[in-house]
Every structure is written in C-alpha cells, then in structure tokens.
Amino acid sequence: MGIKIASVGAYVPDKVLTNEDLESIVETSDEWITTRTGIRERRISEVETTSDLATKAAISALKSEIAEDVDLFITATATPDMFFPSTACLVQSNLKNKRAVAFDVSAACTGFIYALYVADSIMRTKEIERAVVIGAERFSKIIDWNDRTTCILFGDGAGAVVLEKSENECILGFDIGADGSYKDLLRVESIGSNGEYPWYLHMKGNEVFKVAVRTMAGSAKRVLEKTGISSEDIKLLVPHQANYRIIDAVSKRVGIKNDKIFINLDKYGNTSAASIPIALSEAVKSGKVGKGDLVLMVAFGGGFTWGSCVVRL
Ligand code: UT7
Numbered sequence: 515m516g517i518k519i520a521s522v523g524a525y526v527p528d529k530v531l532t533n534e535d536l537e538s539i540v541e542t543s544d545e546w547i548t549t550r551t552g553i554r555e556r557r558i559s560e561v562e563t564t565s566d567l568a569t570k571a572a573i574s575a576l577k578s579e580i581a582e583d584v585d586l587f588i589t590a591t592a593t594p595d596m597f598f599p600s601t602a603c604l605v606q607s608n609l610k611n612k613r614a615v616a617f618d619v620s621a622a623c624t625g626f627i628y629a630l631y632v633a634d635s636i637m638r639t640k641e642i643e644r645a646v647v648i649g650a651e652r653f654s655k656i657i658d659w660n661d662r663t664t665c666i667l668f669g670d671g672a673g674a675v676v677l678e679k680s681e682n683e684c685i686l687g688f689d690i691g692a693d694g695s696y697k698d699l700l701r702v703e704s705i706g707s708n709g710e711y712p713w714y715l716h717m718k719g720n721e722v723f724k725v726a727v728r729t730m731a732g733s734a735k736r737v738l739e740k741t742g743i744s745s746e747d748i749k750l751l752v753p754h755q756a757n758y759r760i761i762d763a764v765s766k767r768v769g770i771k772n773d774k775i776f777i778n779l780d781k782y783g784n785t786s787a788a789s790i791p792i793a794l795s796e797a798v799k800s801g802k803v804g805k806g807d808l809v810l811m812v813a814f815g816g817g818f819t820w821g822s823c824v825v826r827l
Pocket of ligand 1: 541542543546547550551623662663666700718719720721722723726756757760784786814815816
C-alpha cells in the first residue's frame with residue numbers, strides 16, 4: 515500500500531497588482547522589485563476569503579463541487595477566515611461533506627509540506643482512503659501596505675492536491691523540522707502580543723534570506739539522501755516561491771540545473787502556504803511533469819519551519 519497524488523488544482527483571484535501599481539503606493543520601483551526578487555505582479559483578493567480561495571482550489575483538484583467521498587481535509591494557512599471553525603471545516607461544508615476529519619495546519623510558508631506530511635501519516639495508519647490537502651492564503655490582509663520592505667513580496671491564492679491510497683508508493687519521503695528560536699525574524703502578532711501593528715507581518719528580510727537559503731538547501735539534500743534519489747533523477751524542483759535569488763542559490767547547492775526548476779513567482783509573488791501547490795498544479799497542467807516523474811518540493815517559512823518532500827507523480 516502506498517499513497518499517491520491523484521490530482522492537483524489551483525485558484526488565484528482575478529485582481530492583478532503589478533510592480534508599477536506598487537510604485538504609486540510606496541517608494542519603490544519595478545526595477546528594484548524585479549532584480550531583488552523576480553516578482554513582477556501578484557494577485558489580490560478583494561472579496562474572496564481564504565476559505566473561498568481554498569474551496570475553489572479544492573474544486574479544481576477534485577473536478578467536482580461535491581466531495582462526499584473525501585475522508586480528510588487539511589488546509590495549511592496562516593490567514594484563516596476565523597480562529598475557528600477551521601478553514602478546512604469551511605471548505606468541507608462548501609463541498610457538501612458532512613463527515614470527514616477536517617482541520618488546519620499552521621507552519622507559515624512551509625504549511626503545505628507540513629499538511630502533506632500529516633495527511634500522509636494519517637492515511638498510513640487510519641482508514642482514510644481519500645484526502646484533500648490545501649494551501650490557501652490571503653496575505654494581502656496581514657500586510658502593512660505602508661511597509662515597502664514587505665508589501666512588494668506577497669500575494670493571495672490557493673492550491674490543492676487530492677491524495678489517494680495506491681498500489682505503488684508515490685510519496686517517497688520527507689525531511690521536516692522547525693526552530694522556534696528564530697521567532698523574531700518573521701512573525702505576525704496576535705492575541706497577547708504588544709506589537710505596534712498587531713496584525714501585520716514583520717520581517718527582517720536580509721536575515722531571513724540567509725537562513726532560508728541554508729535551511730532549504732540542507733533540507734532538500736537530506737530528503738534526497740533519505741530516499742536514495744540523486745539530484746539528477748529529479749525531473750522538477752518545485753520550491754517555495756519567495757524570491758528568485760533564494761531559489762537560485764538553493765538549486766545550485768542541491769545540484770539541480772536551471773531548466774529543472776519551476777518558477778511562477780513572477781506572476782504571483784510569495785503566496786506562503788499556497789505557493790508550492792499552485793506551482794505544482796501549474797507544472798502538471800502545463801505538461802512540465804507527468805506520470806512517473808520525480809518531483810522535489812522544498813519550503814521554508816516563519817517559525818522557522820522547513821520541509822521537503824520527494825514524490826513520484
Ligand atoms: O517566505 C519566506 C519568507 N520571506 C522571505 O523568504 C524573504 C527573504 N528576504 C528577501 O527576499 C530579501 O531580503 C528582500 C527581497 C526582502 C530584500 O532584498 P535585499 O537584497 O535583502 O535588500 P535589503 O533588505 O538589504 O535592502 C537593500 C536596500 C535598503 O536601502 P539601503 O539601506 O541600502 O539604503 C532598503 O531600504 O533596499 C531598500 N529597499 C527598497 N528599495 C526599493 C527595501 N525594500 C525596498 C523596496 N523598494 N521595496
């Protein structure tokens with residue numbers, strides 16, 4: 515018995531916010547944003563909530579608006595509509611399912627890998643045949659739009675995968691972990707905090723950058739070692755889409771050539787937990803990867819958290 519990714523899907527809101535648009539909001543330039551990050555535009559959700567985005571991504575992956583046969587919903591998000599019910603419960607309800615296990619996972623930009631890890635573990639031990647794992651975010655609501663060091667980076671969107679039991683093993687291994695001592699470098703304050711802007715994201719970008727490169731590369735190398743797969747055998751690297759320079763440095767350290775890296779951050783910016791499932795969905799739907807191909811996913815985020823996973827599609 516194994517677990518496979520049976521299908522993928524994604525949804526992004528229609529409104530496009532370009533680098534040029536940002537020039538009229540903060541002191542910045544398209545040239546600065548493009549050369550420092552690779553981002554050209556991002557999507558902003560004006561009315562759709564995180565659970566709306568998540569539901570649409572799940573529908574795209576399920577190819578159905580009804581999901582009575584799903585046994586488990588997990589949503590990775592740092593921007594849930596509510597503290598509770600969880601985003602996963604709202605998605606479950608939207609999809610007319612009244613029985614599945616449903617909960618959210620909080621691991622910032624690594625959330626999707628964490629959620630995949632949890633779903634994979636539960637499916638191996640419990641009678642759960644079919645799971646929907648979603649990464650969904652509405653970071654535009656936790657961004658300080660006066661802070662040019664962060665507001666240029668993030669966007670809204672959602673991606674999803676459907677997991678099913680299978681004869682062959684397709685989820686080949688994980689490397690996953692966290693180090694909470696980095697809590698001050700990247701955070702959004704909440705209840706009990708005395709932050710100046712309680713709900714806004716705070717980031718020491720430069721320091722995050724350095725740890726991100728080191729940690730993502732280390733995690734990717736460890737998962738390859740654990741699974742006994744060489745970097746040459748990887749058909750596509752699907753990294754967390756935070757910054758082109760981070761991805762470039764990580765791929766060089768791991769030994770993966772440029773033409774084997776999937777990048778869409780130019781269109782969406784950093785969509786946190788949604789970035790990997792959106793990228794994976796686009797990679798599959800564009801034919802860049804297909805059945806039997808080995809994909810390496812690697813993420814890094816607030817916590818700090820990190821995670822990598824090797825899958826055979
Ligand atoms: O998902 C995981 C979480 N986040 C990340 O992975 C982000 C990691 N960090 C980064 O991607 C990069 O550190 C940034 C893109 C955020 C910043 O790039 P950088 O090359 O590290 O720039 P910097 O912070 O060292 O700033 C360089 C200069 C500064 O001016 P001075 O001090 O040299 O005069 C900044 O004030 O650029 C200035 N600056 C800007 N200028 C124009 C900062 N933000 C902007 C901006 N437009 N938006």
